Amino acid sequence: MKSKLLLFIIVSCITTNVFSQANTNINQYKYVVVPLQFDFLKGKDQYRLNTLTRYLFKENGFDVYFDEQELPEDLFKNRCLAIYANVKKVKSFLSNKVQIELKDCRGNLIFVSDEASTKVKEYKEGYRIVVKEAFESIKFLDYSYDPKIDNALAQDITNAKSQKEAEDKAEIERLKKEVDALKAKEVEINKAAELRKSEAVAKQKESELQNEKPKTVNEAAPVKVPEMKRDETLKTELIVGGYRILDSDGAVAMTLLKTAAPNVYTVKGKDAIVFKQDGNWVYSENTGSSKVEKVLKIKL
CATH class of the missing domain: 3.40.50 (Rossmann fold)
Structure with a gap:
């Protein structure tokens, strides 16, 4: 008992x-x-x-x-x-x-x-x-x-934040490499297509016994980066899954979609990302002919 x-x-x-x-x-x-x-x-x-x-x-x-x-x-x-x-x-x-x-x-x-x-x-x-x-x-x-919040929990959150920032930085680099790899692959595909097209034109001209040189196919025009004033602070609008970026006239300059990593967003309709680096939001895009990076004055 x-x-x-x-x-x-x-x-x-x-x-x-x-x-x-x-x-x-x-x-x-x-x-x-x-x-x-x-x-x-x-x-x-x-x-x-x-x-x-x-x-x-x-x-x-x-x-x-x-x-x-x-x-x-x-x-x-x-x-x-x-x-x-x-x-x-x-x-x-x-x-x-x-x-x-x-x-x-x-x-x-x-x-x-x-x-x-x-x-x-x-x-x-x-x-x-x-x-x-x-x-x-x-x-x-x-x-x-x-x-x-008690000191122990605050320290735990600080440590987790530092670890997350390191993971986010690695994720940004990975996404940049993926974008560059996709653009390089697209360039290779386009070159192969142009080569096949040129060979077909040459064979056709040869069969017709014409001396005309094959027409030069113009390279694809680079994708335009959204036109934004250098010193303009853009407005943000919270939406499900990300943000809309608005210019001074209230028009939508771009739409940012959340990725697996916090502080990293893809730009809807473009091969570009927006990420936070050293306290600034950076727009990064590979247009095929050049690489564009610019600081955006936004608050997310």
Whole structure:
């Protein structure tokens, strides 16, 4: 009897410590992101389970978004402002059992709820019951957003930012090489096509016993770079998946589309990229006849 009591006290202390640590961390996150589809289900928002999960977070004071909807601007720029929730199915015989996991932007586990189970066999009703039951552990955390980040977390974010900047720089160089390689390949293809065309013309002229020289095929005109005033500060307009760049008249100068690397965008309709370097936004394009790079006065 005494051993059982001692075991109960130890488990209670461990559980309280876990909850306390989770509560310390969770209050420093401004948003919660819920996936529109959980891995153990076959479709988006099946049984409206994802909607239920988002509702439970909202009801308990969290600012919640689905992962596929438009995000707030600060979260769009810094995904580490959010925690990422997921409902995970736990293997169980003759019952529906789940847990709710909370992770940070780098996939580190912050908190795991208690397991919740039910013997209700009907999936729609059964899953809704266990998700609500599992969420009771999160209610216990008594979440309240605290914008003050502790030194350890701030240092972690600084280190992650430095690592990300190095990765972004490498990604920029990789994208530049890809653009140059594509342009070189295009030049080779065009030269081969011109050569075949010239040979065909020569054979035709020879067969007709004419002395006319084959006509010289003009090289393709270089792609024009968007005309922008040197000292003009361009306006930006946030869109889904990137930005529109507007000139002083409000006309669209170019459309930037987000790539896998933050601070690197492709220019819609052109073999060009815009990337951040030494605090400036740089437009880089290989026109085939020359390479163009210029600093843009924009704020993204």
